[in-house]
Amino acid sequence: MQYKSYSLQNFKTIPQIKNLTGQQIMDIEVVGSVLPFRVNEYVVENLIDWDNVPEDPAFISSFPHRHMLLEKDYEQMRALIEAGASDESIKRSADEIRLGLNPHPAGQIEYNTPLYKGKKLLGIQHKYSQTLLIFPEQGQSCHSFCTFCFRWPQFAHMDEYKIATPENGLIHQYISDHPEITDVLITGGDPLIMKTEILAGYIEPLLSRELPHVRNIRIGTRALSWWPYRFLTDDDADDLLNLFGKIHRSGKHLALMANFVNPVELETEAVKEAITRVQKAGAIIRTQAPLLKNINASPEVWTEMWKKQVSLNCIPYYMFVARDTGAKHFFSVPLVEAWQIYRQAYQSVSGICRTVRGPSMSCMPGKVQVLGVTRIGGEKVFALNMIQARNPDWALRPFFAAYDETATWFDDLKPAFGEDRFFFSDELDGMLESGETWTGYE
Ligand code: SF4
Numbered sequence: 147m148q149y150k151s152y153s154l155q156n157f158k159t160i161p162q163i164k165n166l167t168g169q170q171i172m173d174i175e176v177v178g179s180v181l182p183f184r185v186n187e188y189v190v191e192n193l194i195d196w197d198n199v200p201e202d203p204a205f206i207s208s209f210p211h212r213h214m215l216l217e218k219d220y221e222q223m224r225a226l227i228e229a230g231a232s233d234e235s236i237k238r239s240a241d242e243i244r245l246g247l248n249p250h251p252a253g254q255i256e257y258n259t260p261l262y263k264g265k266k267l268l269g270i271q272h273k274y275s276q277t278l279l280i281f282p283e284q285g286q287s288c289h290s291f292c293t294f295c296f297r298w299p300q301f302a303h304m305d306e307y308k309i310a311t312p313e314n315g316l317i318h319q320y321i322s323d324h325p326e327i328t329d330v331l332i333t334g335g336d337p338l339i340m341k342t343e344i345l346a347g348y349i350e351p352l353l354s355r356e357l358p359h360v361r362n363i364r365i366g367t368r369a370l371s372w373w374p375y376r377f378l379t380d381d382d383a384d385d386l387l388n389l390f391g392k393i394h395r396s397g398k399h400l401a402l403m404a405n406f407v408n409p410v411e412l413e414t415e416a417v418k419e420a421i422t423r424v425q426k427a428g429a430i431i432r433t434q435a436p437l438l439k440n441i442n443a444s445p446e447v448w449t450e451m452w453k454k455q456v457s458l459n460c461i462p463y464y465m466f467v468a469r470d471t472g473a474k475h476f477f478s479v480p481l482v483e484a485w486q487i488y489r490q491a492y493q494s495v496s497g498i499c500r501t502v503r504g505p506s507m508s509c510m511p512g513k514v515q516v517l518g519v520t521r522i523g524g525e526k527v528f529a530l531n532m533i534q535a536r537n538p539d540w541a542l543r544p545f546f547a548a549y550d551e552t553a554t555w556f557d558d559l560k561p562a563f564g565e566d567r568f569f570f571s572d573e574l575d576g577m578l579e580s581g582e583t584w585t586g587y588e
Contacts, residue, residue: 154179157185179227203410298472353393365401370406409447
């Protein structure tokens with residue numbers, strides 16, 4: 147299959163669009179002027195059930211929907227478009243709306259970008275001592291854009307919010323100077339949008355003898371869901387698999403951190419074949435996804451996904467809580483409901499699927515997991531836990547927040563038992579103030 151994509155400029159040429167109402171088409175134009183919109187033909191032809199539109203989860207994952215914008219923002223943009231406003235004023239208004247959508251949650255740029263030799267290493271994030279994230283500048287795009295993406299500013303022409311780095315020796319020098327780094331995660335956007343040759347420029351230096359401490363190379367991708375032909379028929383698909391084989395033969399662990407939000411993404415012949423090819427090349431596929439209202443907010447969906455993933459030899463890894471950014475009001479699920487969905491799904495699968503962890507929030511102190519709701523001394527509380535933390539000592543220390551049935555994110559929670567602070571709050575404040583934002587900071 148040849149890759150072909152659609153965006154705001156040409157989506158009306160998709161034959162199935164004729165079946166949408168005029169209002170639905172207008173909604174796509176209005177919302178797509180603010181939030182990134184791109185869909186490819188594989189998604190249109192193989193994942194979306196057009197008889198089930200607009201409720202279809204694959205449609206909602208890829209096409210803008212009216213309620214992804216707040217009513218006032220929707221009306222502001224609609225009025226401009228209907229009045230035939232210039233591209234410039236549409237962009238100005240879109241930027242204004244975008245700034246109200248918390249474009250960089252959890253201090254990603256301010257607090258996770260390391261200083262090296264007196265300079266900020268832009269496009270790198272080092273939040274947990276063992277793991278370094280690299281955002282290659284050529285990888286800040288995707289085969290289709292997800293409407294729920296928490297990195298949406300990467301594609302929304304907001305350059306000051308973009309995280310991206312060119313391949314350069316500095317990254318590898320930084321890693322060389324940080325022997326605590328065991329894992330390098332290449333992320334995006336979708337790094338597999340890059341040609342293999344460019345991806346290799348980031349990965350091959352990690353295989354060198356000078357970096358023996360780098361044991362695990364991870365690639366965060368949604369290509370298996372959105373464009374499995376990346377591993378099958380793209381010009382350099384075989385080169386990509388050869389690169390995977392090279393990593394494997396070097397003795398390093400290669401993991402594809404694959405995002406699947408909907409069981410249909412695991413069902414086509416193309417994705418099954420792509421998974422097999424990736425695995426034969428020596429990569430392990432670990433699966434993760436956010437829990438999203440209007441897409442996958444039911445235990446049955448997660449049960450089905452985890453079972454299908456295991457039957458395809460993939461390892462269920464994370465269920466994330468939707469981050470507090472972008473169209474959060476459209477996708478977010480209260481934490482209590484997220485825990486119930488996770489729990490019910492977990493209870494209905496065997497131990498082999500229970501490698502999954504969740505519901506987990508990637509927030510300022512670390513990855514906070516909702517363990518559940520319980521009562522202690524008569525008070526109803528959330529039991530929480532950090533799976534990862536800026537200070538590793540915070541991990542796996544249960545702590546409690548006052549029960550709040552409307553809370554959808556960690557920042558909505560207050561400590562239980564009338565306390566002012568969580569056990570880590572003072573230390574976290576000190577870290578952020580000093581700029582030493584993880585333990586082991588140099
Ligand atoms: S593929 Fe990943 S980075 Fe790209 S839009 Fe989807 S969630 Fe965001």
